[in-house]
Every structure is written in structure tokens, then in C-alpha cells.
Amino acid sequence: MKLLSSFLFCFLYISTNIFSQSDFREEYQKAITAYESGDYHTFMKGLEASNSLRPNHRVILYNLAVAYIKNDMPEEALSILEYRASFYAVPDFDEDEDFKPIRNRKEYKGLIETIEKRNKTISSSTLLFEFEEKGFHTEGFAVHPKSETIFISDVRCGLINTISIDGTENENFMDLKKEGFWGAFGMKIDPIDSNILWVTTSVLPQFCEYNEEIDGSAAVLKIDITKKEILQSYTTEGDHIFGDLTISESGDVFITDSNEPVIYILKKGSKNIESYLSSEKFFNLQGLDLGKNGYLYVSDYIMGILKIDLSDRSVQQLLESNNQLLRGTDGMYFANNSLILLQNGTSPFKVSRISIDKNGNAIPNTLAIIDSNAPFLNEPTLGAVFNNKLYFVANSPWSYYDVDNKPMLNEWPVLQIRTASVD
Incomplete structure (x- = not known):
């Protein structure tokens, strides 16, 4: 008899509030x-x-x-x-x-x-470049639409680096820690003003200056790319882990909180983050993206992908009978009538894609694998879609911390940035 009795929760941000x-x-x-x-x-x-x-x-x-x-x-x-x-x-x-x-x-x-x-190995992506910087814990990812510069964020010490799209030029863009903030998580270029970078910043035990007094701190930052200056920070009361964000064409910013779990909104022109939606269907929120015709898609790490109708804020599972196939999704991106999923809460790890119809529903039997059980795929996290290509971090180093949440720098991996066609 080998009764399993341990509780090894296999999601990125373990919340004390996501369920009883x-x-x-x-x-x-x-x-x-x-x-x-x-x-x-x-x-x-x-x-x-x-x-x-x-x-x-x-x-x-x-x-x-x-x-x-x-x-x-x-x-x-x-x-x-x-x-x-x-x-x-x-x-x-x-x-x-x-x-x-x-x-x-x-x-x-x-x-x-x-x-x-x-468990068959599937490998459709290609290596774009390798990123070697001990202790830099890659998480968020954005591609500037004009310069094609890649922005990569660091969970551990709040760094944001810019890298040329071929990987040859790499420099620090900003240190959020020096600005009084914390780990850098999800990032997006503003669809209206491409000189604006939006970033979520939060505290996890892996943060290099972690202490209990700052636990639960989180904010959304609006950054001027040219000036390398934080124009505004947005917070709200309570303990939060703002993990990812997406921006509507009208300029509203939607944010996932992995701690409560709640979707927040920063309306265009507002100075305050507001609660947008909570639901009994939410357990542990991760990536999110806007589709067509007024639908917001959000990944629940435990339940799978959820579709939210922005007209009435109703929530339904994307796959009513098999939504567990989509569980464990971290980053998620809508592109070419498909959702691209980076799944690191499954075994094996996967990068997958599912087609979406004109009504915002998943088309049955269209779930396809881009990468699965490949040697390089050691915890894919976040990415970005640019010019019909997915760019993503293939091996974020979440497993390279000791029991005290200190980085094992001697074992820190060379990180891979990979790309795959999604046209």
C-alpha cells in the first residue's frame, strides 16, 4: 500500500485564500x-x-x-x-x-x-537565444511593436532587462527594487501608446529582500519607456499577488490576483484599482487575455481556462466537459482565433493551442500540442505573441531555490527563450 498523504501543491503562487x-x-x-x-x-x-x-x-x-x-x-x-x-x-x-x-x-x-x-516528446518551437545571468528569475515578457526589443522581468529582485530580438544585446532597463517596489511579474506594452510599459509587481518569499512586513505588497506600474521613469503606481488595500495583466483597446487594464482570487480593473484615466470580478469558480488566477467580441479569458491554475462575458460578467468553463485538459496554464495569449497556453501545472509540461470560434467558444477537438515533455521545457511561464510568433520563457527557474527560498546559484540554469509559429 502506497497511500499518498502529502500535500504538494503544484501551482506557482500558493494562496491561503483560494479555497477553504x-x-x-x-x-x-x-x-x-x-x-x-x-x-x-x-x-x-x-x-x-x-x-x-x-x-x-x-x-x-x-x-x-x-x-x-x-x-x-x-x-x-x-x-x-x-x-x-x-x-x-x-x-x-x-x-x-x-x-x-x-x-x-x-x-x-x-x-x-x-x-x-x-509522455511522448513533441518539439515544434525553436531556440531564439539563451539568457545566462545568475539569479535572474525570468517571468514576464513583452515585445515592443516598433523597436522589436524584448522586455524580460525578474521575480527575484525586480529587474527588468531589454534584449534585442536576436539576443545579442542585453542591458538593464530598470531596477524596481531601487524604486521602492518588489519582484517584477507580468508586463504589457500599451496598445494605445507604445511608449508605455505596464508591469505588475508583487512580493513572494523568493524576493531577494523579503521580510514579513512587506508580505502581500503589490502594485501595477505605468512606465515611460523612453525616459525609463515610473509615471504612476497603482495599489489597493489588502494583501495581493498581482501576477499578470492585459489591456483593452480602450485602455482599461485587467489584473489577476493570485492571492484572493479576484480580477481587478484599472479603468483608463482612473487613479484607483477596483475589484472587477470575483466568482466561486475562481481558485488560483494566473494569465489572462482579451479575445474578440467582448470576451476575457483567464487561466485558473486549478480549474482550467474560464471565459468571461464582459457584457454581464458571467463566467463559464471554456471546455465544459474537459476543462481539466487546460488546467495548470500560466501564460495565455489570444492570437489568430486561438488561445496559446503555457502549461506548467501539468505533467508533462506543455505549450498548447486551442481554436476559438466567432462566439468566443472553444472549438471541440482542436487542442493541439506545440511542445511537450521536451528536455528544454522545464517550467514555461509567460511570453508574448508578436508578428504571428509566440515568444516565451521555456525554463523559468522556480525549482532552483532551497527550502529557505534562497537561490541555488551554483545550479542556476541557462535560460532559454524560444519561439513558435502561431499563424
């Missing part, structure tokens, strides 16, 4: 206690409750499959394993004795074959 952690942990602990005492019915009920409170967690789903087997429900166990494998394609259950009762079923053998197929 105490409730689901309580239900989970009840389930584990019941298992240990041989009360398999209570074990199952506790895991079903945990899964309802905190959906799509690989550990909960693993143990829920065990619970169904213990309650003589093999079809339900297989269904859970198949669902889990759609975003976590790891056969970690294959040698667990708890799964012996279903191991000879053809559905089980088919599941193992499916997992093998999902």
Missing part, C-alpha cells in the same frame, strides 16, 4: 484516519468531500481511486485515474498493491498506454 484549506484538510485527515482504521466507506466519503472542496489535486484523486477500489467500485476507480492522467500523466499507481484488483482489466492496460502516449 482548513475545511478540505479536515475532510482529508478524516479520510486518512478512516483508512487506517479500516473504515473504507468513511474513507471514500471524506475524499469525495475533499475533492469537492479542492478539485483536481493529484494526491486527492489518487487516494479517491483507492477508496473506490476498497468499496468495490472498480469502474469509478478507473474513471478517476483516467481523469487524473489527462493532466497528470504519471503511472505512479502502477506498483501500488491497492490497485491490484483492477490491474488486469483492459481499461487499466489502456490507461497505461495512454499515459505513455501523453
